[in-house]
Amino acid sequence: MKNIIQLTAASFLLMLLPVIASAQENADSLRENAVNVFIDCWRCDMNYIREEIPYVNYVRDVREADVYILQTTQSAGSGGQEYTFTFIGQEEFEGKNDTLVYYSNPDETYDITRQNTTKMLSMGLMRYVARTPVFAEVEIEHLGVSTIEEAVDNWNYWVFEIEMDPDFELEESRKSMNWDNSLSASRVTSELKYEFDADMRFRRTTYKYEDTTYVRDRNSWSLDNLIVKSISEHWSAGGRVNLSSTTYRNLRAGFRFTPAVEYNIFPYSQSTRRQLRMLYGLGYVYNNYIDTTIFNKTEEHLFEQSLNIAYQVQQKWGSVNISLEASSYLHDLSKNRIELDGRLNIRIFKGLSLSLNGGVAKINNQISLPKGDLDEAEILLELQELQTAYSIEGGIGFTYTFGSIYNNVVNPRFGRGRY
Secondary structure, eight states: OHHHHHHHHHHHHHHHHHHHHHHHHHHHHHHHHSEEEEEEOSSOOHHHHHHHOTTEEEBSSGGGOSEEEEEEEEEOTTSSEEEEEEEEEOGGGTTOOEEEEEEOOTTOOHHHHHHHHHHHHHHHHHHHHTTSGGGGGOOOOOOOOOOOOOOOOTTTTEEEEEEEEEEEEEOSSEEEEEEEEEEEEEEEOSSEEEEEEEEEEEEEEEEEETTEEEEEEEEEEEEEEEEEEEOSSSEEEEEEEEEEEETTTTEEEEEEEEEEEEEESSOGGGTTTEEEEEEEEEEEEEEEESSOBTTSOSEEEEEEEEEEEEEEEEETTEEEEEEEEEEEETTEEEEEEEEEEEEEEEEEETTEEEEEEEEEEEEOOOTTOBSSOOOHHHHHTTOSOOOOSEEEEEEEEEEEOOSOSBOOOOOOTTOSSOO
């Protein structure tokens, strides 16, 4: 009986082979006529895009694409996001390039943003699809007549945000509670940028060890004000005022005022694609400590200088993000900190990509460390900052993908990975 069932199944599959081959032939024919597209995007819902824009081929390698699309994002003054789509034609579309921008509202749901960004993608692809036989599969529809009216901003560009984020974790011998609150207000125009942030964080950990219950707290709060004036396409100037308190850094109360000037080698209008910014600040610092520091200080007045250099670029071959930060106290230049961080993503050749990330810091400016030894709980629970001369972190990754260059199919069944 088992052999009969197997023979019947095999015969059925043989009967289906011509149908499958014919369907595959039609699919391949459609792919040969469609535009090959590579979308370079970090947080795109590719399944949704494939379903909404089925008249192009989505390829996995930029070298197989007729059109390379780079999506970049940055925060907009409204509290939403600016989505920039850069279309670069390749092969027969060489030289046919375009840039489209979509601004999301801060109160938009994820689904609305996803719909609108995908619609922008579709519109940008029309100039390429129109030059292929697949144009007959696409219909362009006007939803109605809209009246253009001048917008009146009753809030005068001000945007406010309040956030409360309590969470807890319970185990038999350990429990923890975290409470984060924040308030922000901002007003961003092309000429002036103002941001205010208030944060409060409370963390309590309770644990039992050998019939004894221990309670440990880690608290902090901060008020941060930033104002920046646009001077030109390359220059800007501003300042930051900060009030803070943190048990982790042995700081009962701190005040920091730092005027600064910034120069961007590339115009700010190109910031979504490339930046090379250099910022220098010189400011005043006042610290009032919870415990006497290792330098026998309970409070001190200081002057500090800082230099930040940031380089960012996104291209077809990958992306680079590098930042260098250096600071020192003017009364003693040996009390300084230098930190270099970077992330590199490179498409080496078809199917193979390399990612590198890392950071290294030389630390000589821990002036707020408390005098005396820390107990075991403070170290294990990271309640107090530890003395260190350096920090190093990093990672490397290789990805190699091979097989079909097309990935048009969407199949969400059982999700991905374990279930």
